[in-house]
Amino acid sequence: MRILLVGAGGVGDAFAKIIARRSFYEHVVVSDYDLGRAERTIASIATRHGAETAARFTAAQIDASDPEVVARVAREHSVTHVMNAVEPKFVQSIFAGALAAGADYLDMAMSLSEPHPTEPHTETGIKLGDDQFEQAGDWETSGRLALVGMGVEPGLSDVFARYASDHLFSEIDELGTRDGANLVVRDEAGNEIFAPSFSIWTTIEECLNPPVIFEKDRGWFTTAPFSEPEVFDFPEGIGPVECVNVEHEEVLLMPRWLDAKRVTFKYGLGEEFIGVLRTLHLLGLDSVNPVRVRTADGPAMVAPRDVVAASLPDPATIGPRMTGKTCAGVWVTGLGTDGAPREVYLYHVSDNEWTMAEYDAQCVVWQTALNPAIALELLATGVWAGTGVLGPEAFDAKPYLDLMAAPEPAGYGQPWGLDERTPAAAS
Amino acid sequence: MRILLVGAGGVGDAFAKIIARRSFYEHVVVSDYDLGRAERTIASIATRHGAETAARFTAAQIDASDPEVVARVAREHSVTHVMNAVEPKFVQSIFAGALAAGADYLDMAMSLSEPHPTEPHTETGIKLGDDQFEQAGDWETSGRLALVGMGVEPGLSDVFARYASDHLFSEIDELGTRDGANLVVRDEAGNEIFAPSFSIWTTIEECLNPPVIFEKDRGWFTTAPFSEPEVFDFPEGIGPVECVNVEHEEVLLMPRWLDAKRVTFKYGLGEEFIGVLRTLHLLGLDSVNPVRVRTADGPAMVAPRDVVAASLPDPATIGPRMTGKTCAGVWVTGLGTDGAPREVYLYHVSDNEWTMAEYDAQCVVWQTALNPAIALELLATGVWAGTGVLGPEAFDAKPYLDLMAAPEPAGYGQPWGLDERTPAAAS
Structure with a gap:
């Protein structure tokens, strides 16, 4: 290869x-x-x-x-x-x-x-x-x-969904990808700063596009951005994070190969980040259509979204000033292989201190x-x-x-988790 | 002349x-x-x-x-x-x-x-x-x-303060300029849009600079932006609006000529606008320091604040799509000329429909x-x-x-108001 x-x-x-x-x-x-x-x-x-x-x-x-x-x-x-x-x-x-x-x-x-x-x-x-x-x-x-x-999402999330479908469930109600983190970035003085850990350009694209949902009876459909807010409890100390529907590939991929009544993607943006994205949209600063701006070298045509990206720290450079973990996974509900209601969250957690020490890469991109x-x-x-x-x-x-x-060198040494949760009374 | x-x-x-x-x-x-x-x-x-x-x-x-x-x-x-x-x-x-x-x-x-x-x-x-x-x-x-x-502010507000000092009060506790509005701007489809009625460049400058306050015992001092939020009740149907301290000229002017224990300026930005300004600051988009941005004609150095201004509708053009009133005035507390506690709000209201019809100018600039x-x-x-x-x-x-x-043509036909309010129990 x-x-x-x-x-x-x-x-x-x-x-x-x-x-x-x-x-x-x-x-x-x-x-x-x-x-x-x-x-x-x-x-x-x-x-x-x-x-x-x-x-x-x-x-x-x-x-x-x-x-x-x-x-x-x-x-x-x-x-x-x-x-x-x-x-x-x-x-x-x-x-x-x-x-x-x-x-x-x-x-x-x-x-x-x-x-x-x-x-x-x-x-x-x-x-x-x-x-x-x-x-x-x-x-x-x-x-x-x-x-x-x-x-990882899409990717590992889709692998988890296939695993749940093959080995854990006889019937699936929902394949719900849920992504959350407790990452904090600080400036040199130790104060928390606003510094997204992934390309803001891509984040705006996926968060402000209408979220897509799949339902077996209805096919693919969309909602307004930030719809169906839900507090999801993430494992390994991350805890509860506010998640909202976001346009993401899993919803388009999973139904092509897996049988589920509903497929969703919710991103644990948190309230502050949702507020930031709403404001960027309100002001038209998410736009990729150039506006005319004066500069020292005369007028220039610039896309507001590019200026937002240029004003924030480069996500590739914030690793050393970041602490916390990020979690990617799929929350699956339905009937287990024994026919009883089952609810699991299959996940993988990446800790920034570890990825920085081992790979000199921040945890989200790693x-x-x-x-x-x-x-x-x-x-x-x-x-x-x-x-x-x-x-x-x-x-x-x-x-x-x-x-x-599997531990290195045979494998990648990255264990994944299966969180068995209590199914809601009626599914 | x-x-x-x-x-x-x-x-x-x-x-x-x-x-x-x-x-x-x-x-x-x-x-x-x-x-x-x-x-x-x-x-x-x-x-x-x-x-x-x-x-x-x-x-x-x-x-x-x-x-x-x-x-x-x-x-x-x-x-x-x-x-x-x-x-x-x-x-x-x-x-x-x-x-x-x-x-x-x-x-x-x-x-x-x-x-x-x-x-x-x-x-x-x-x-x-x-x-x-x-x-x-x-x-x-x-x-x-x-x-x-x-x-109008500074300006008419300072005239009101002088009037209160000369004719209404024997002793002044606070000269508090208070500015509020209920203006709404709509797009062609009739939906409310975000469109500040005054230069966003100047608004950012005055709102994100540390607000200045004058106290007779202390002189001039500053606070953090958006300090001392207060809901002020504006007259003529505008009603209650959330106001915060903002850096403004009145606080620097009034103490040079008038005797007051405290001089403040609070701007009725409302919660949404305060949130927008906080977010612009969080993301560094209020900055006047140029950042490097790619454009179709190669890299350009642009000030993020100029891009924010360029992305919003020109305040001079929104008049026809705006409805509501703006109020400028000074809230004065202290002892009246009879020595009894007194509290008044001296104000002038400008109605956008009237200024557009009479002058083809939107009410805030008019x-x-x-x-x-x-x-x-x-x-x-x-x-x-x-x-x-x-x-x-x-x-x-x-x-x-x-x-x-005084009515036109002798005067400008712009009556002003004196709102007599109930003084707080202890001043």
Whole structure:
């Protein structure tokens, strides 16, 4: 396996650092629009693991927005797998470039949605991933695999859902992905500051788009942003966090392979963050349409959302000033294999102090990057195999969770949790 | 009297429209950085009042940031009074330009403050107007008058305070300027939108700077932004509005001429607006320090606060879509002239439907522009006279309020209110 990693930002950098400790692949090309960023990732691998390990990595410059450039770089390095670790707006170009180069493809976020033109808060328009699934025939014909949504959420959440479906439930009422954290970022003086741990650009995109929900009787439909607030109790000391519906890939992926009456995604944004996003929307500062602004060099046309992103600390740099844990998981309700009501929360927790110490990566991007590493290892060893455009739940979950939990060096040393909860009286 | 109006934005435009109906002056030069804007103001006067009235106005281009340009334009037109109607960051250059040209000067906001370098929330640094008052000697020596803070707040509020001091109270506990409104702006579809009725740039400046308070025993001191929230009941149907301390000129002006134990300014921002300002501050979007942002034409350095302003509707354009009233006034507590506890609220209310119909100007900018017109008329007729740097409370309030209240054409047809309130048990 020869991997082309596209993007050496927070997640790409963490991915490279994770697989530097594995041996399932032959070579990795770390590419970025900014070559220096790719080189810094490899330099940090050299520092920690030595020149021999670093020799398995090559830096390259790439323009992820151009499918032909992606294909050319992939061909030049005889790449077998293209790993997309950049913003979702580049999904289509990298997806096309990988197929053109005859490589398999993985991403951690799917092609973007477009709201319904007249009924955005009740009906779906173009859904997340629609563009990719429309091209599934081309991938099947070529005998190539596009494994889409293979981060932590989507990704590990979909693996949990498949595991619950295969091993824990005979009938599922709801597959509810629930994400929450108790992360705090401080400035040099020790005061708490506002510093999202993931790209604010992407967070705005997913939180302000109409959330999508799946119901077996109704299909996919949407609601207004921040709908159905719910306090969810997260494990390992994180505790209760206010969660709201958010547009997310799981809702589009799980119903394609798994049988459930309802599929939802709720993000534990917390009240402060929800307030911030509401205000950005109220003021039009979430907009990607440029406005005319005066500058010292004359007028410029800038997208307000880009200015919001530029005003906040870079999520890749806040790791050393952050404390706390982040939790990703799926809350499943229904009937157990014995036919009795059952309710479980399957989850994985990532602790920032540990990821910083072990990988010099903050916990949210590290947890995202962990999962495509595991998936690639299963593909490299032939445990997972397939063609076409497939989600993580199309594959057997058991070997995945076993490889994740097994101690190093056999596995990734990342145990996961199963929280057995008391089912509500009537389901 | 020959007036140079600097700025034909919302307030400048309304000022020109107000004095188009008066005859106390000989000529007005309407100047703006954008000559077309000055010409549009005069064109609208021609449409409403005819060519003869419009002939008393001349348009000119000006760079308000350059004192020499201001002086040159003033000399070219033999100007006797320079009327500053632009953002407060231009106060110093226009103030200097007027003195250089040998003209008197009026403004509606004073030179800007700088927070205390180490104790911003308890001690004052450079205060509003400090820079102007330091130059008072030059104005006195030249025999010229700078009448500073002569809008509605500061301005009419200071006139009310002087009136209360001269005619209603023997001893004053607090001179508390209180500003509130029930304005609502709607989009074309009739939905309420977020659209501040005054420059967001200036609003951020005054609301996020540490509020200043005066106490006779302590002098001037500061607090944290949004301190001492209080629900104040505004008259004429506006009702209760949440008010907080805000940095404002009245607190710096009134104690120089009037005797009061405490001087405060509270702005009826309402909870939503306070939340918006807090969020802008939390995210650094109130900042005037440029950040690097990508644009279609390459990277640009833009000030986040300018992007916020550019993303919101121009306050000068929202008049037709706005309904409601705005109230400016001073709440005075102490002992009446009979020595008994007394509490009054002296106020003026401006109704947007009326100002739009009568002047084609939205009510907040119209109410601001009304007051320098009255002051100039009192200076033109010799009822008010003085030299040096003086606030509105340095002049007799009675003729001002009489001219304001008298029906047109003798006066401005703007009655003011005196709300007698029940004093608290112990003052």
